[in-house]
Amino acid sequence: MSLPIEQYALISDCHTGALVGSDGSVDWLCLPRYDSSSAFGALLGDEDHGRWLLAPDDPTATSTRVYVDRTFLLVTRWVTSTGEVEVTDFMPHGDGRSDLVRRVRGVRGSVAMRQDLRIRFGYADAMPWVRQMEERGGNALLAVAGPDALVLRGPKLAASGHSHSGQFIVDAGETVDLVLSWFPSHLPDPGTLNVTFEMSRTARWWQDWARSYGHRGPYFEPVIRSLLVLRALTHEETGGIVAAVTTSLPEEFGGTRNWDYRYVWLRDAALSLSAFLGHSYVSEAQNWRNWLLRAIAGDPHDVQIMYGLAGERYLPERELTSLPGYQGAAPVRVGNAAVGQYQSDVIGEVMIALHEAREAGIKEDAFSWPLQRALMTLVEENWQRPDQGIWEVRGPERKFTHSRVMMWAAVDRAIRGVREFGLPGPVEEWERLRDTLREEIETHGFDEKRGTYTQYYGTDTVDASLLQLPQVGYCEADDPRMLGTVAAIEKDLMRGGLVCRYLTDPEMDGLPPGENPFLACSFWLVEQYARSGRLPEARDLMDRLVALCNDVGLLSEEYDVVAGRQAGNMPQALSHLALVQAADWIAKAEGEPGKADTRV
Template structure:
């Protein structure tokens, strides 16, 4: 856990914030009585280690800033050891196997276990901060050139965004959405995290605080479709490969969510020493929904795989084996009650959307076999599709109701 507090010494007259062009580089502009400065925050793509870069550019006049860097480990319980780097370029922050290096030329000091600083930036000047994370058993990362990282990161996002197929009245909003989805993709493996947040309450002060830093098959399947429509088949192909690896094995062991690298081990636990957002408790990490049956997931996954083939990703033997096994397993479980898309933690029930998505799973498998010449028991699947359809028509709605 880290908190990088940063503010002008003088109360700003105006603060504006936005992303730079079609990138994920965040700019915050401060205007005070003495000048204007822009704070730039970004994470470089494909850096040699996880890295956060913060740069302050002076535009007019001169502004003095106060900084405070607070680092804690073990979910906030462990204070690290902090000492200046031998070359005088920043600070080394260590706790167990975790290592942070903070590189900056801004005048700073260690005070009560934190790094404190004060500096001024005038028109045409730039003050930078580069924070690296690495394991203490590895060599310390060496790329701390903020200007070069900014240029490289800008070029990456501009080139990636230029591929977007978003022409129309909502082009800017669609491109920004695709950039956000790209930022949720695990770069080495292709898994897609649902959200980079943990324990944000559904209602302020409430107790429904969940950890969403995992790959939900439902969410990832919808993201795949957005990437395909947006003109990014490579990201969609990498997710399909991730799915085949993560779900490999007996279909009866299918989970609704996995860790971002495809691991099955997800344990939910509470963190009583943290206050939570605006006092919301309990603070939770992990997600107990991992063990739930949610029948709609079958439909989301099968629909995404079918449409990915339609979009040109082409057949994949491992993916088709997975689909075949999922349909066979779905034939055994579709009549069961489940927790539904709402992930209810109460008694399982029969949800209409669960049954409809189970029907969709089979309805997508049939044309997948026919259109792409895949070996499958199509007649058996057609009977299963029709049984689910009849069950929905019998139990999921009533005719003759007055309309509102």
């Protein structure tokens, strides 16, 4: 059975990533991209769905693990009855290959290590043909199925049924390298790897990237780790930022709210751009803007809310029968039906992000501003249309207040592009539309009786997405209407001290009721507290949230406050970027230098 979600650590080469369990098993790896099919899928089943275990052959062994400073090189130190070893797991960056390296170094005494390798291509639907290869200076195991091939170089393994296993001894001062390399099966084996060189080069690359973030304000370590996660989730070649590494990790254990997050949501990616810009990572923002312009190029009416890593549009949702689900939570889904939804808030997030890019000095070109004007045409023609909202409800379309505010923000940023940067556009028409949207929101999206903004027009319920209203400049955080909304969120949506997205209702979202608090929403409340002068409460909630990070600083999507465990896909970009924004606002509230509001 797979481990608790928080017991996994990420290693990445900025093309894909592996999840390594605290037991030494690689239980999730899709090759060669995040959205490729899995070669190791035990995370969504058991060992027979694919894994690579490397651990001491000693049931009494204990382990601790850390990342090498400011990198995604994972070091696990095992202590056994006979000695100690360190296992360094990493994926080389920038070598043009797809490799996973596991270096074992003897620290003390003598330790017997064991391997269990079970390769299952195609989401555990393709059992490979495996054969031994004799090589000068070592052993190699070649596995092939259809378009995929893997070669493992290291200590020799023996077949046992549909797995390969073996044992080797590591003495103090000795180093043993294991290298797993993926390649298209119709091409030659990529050959051996210089592990020492690649380890040094990869560590240096991550550390050089992290060094650009020089601020040492509050929550420095969680912030820099979160920025590193966002960089790891940014595809090196395309610039697309995936929402998470995984698919179908349940939002509610044993439930059906299991979604595929290995794609690029315009909303999440736009917020990631804000986090990068707020910390001087302008080149990452430039790459994302270029990705965006390519992905949404064409008829603005064809804009989707999500795309593949290279801008692919066809992402149909289907259910797999080859994987039983995380600890039995079915179904396992690949693709996402939300790709066909209309979510009007997305245009607002995109326009905000592109305006921030302008403010950061990224110049508009002959393509970028005309494309934004085309997006404004889409808003002008659809601003009265209901949608399915930020949470991608599978119930009926409604006029969600958050979505209406985000359309207001889209128009506002277009106006500011004209007024502040001299760009061409029908600014008077846009200003009239902005005023119309505000009047409508204040009339239909605010409940005078409760004194709160509402989830959607015609209801008196609230939604955690309303915490974004001050973030996008719609109102001040200490506006009485916003304070009333916050009070209602605290009353209606808090569970175990954390914030749920909304009150689940099958008639509203089309799904069975019940889910866990959403970590990004809880960080949004931290930001709201910091913005509105409630700094002690902001600090208290922030401390509790940061304590939910696992031992290597990673967060999933949600948190089960009853069971005390992470839930949902992980690591989750939205959770980490919300952490960054919350920490920035605490720093600003405390008067730390160099912190600016990048959202308004």
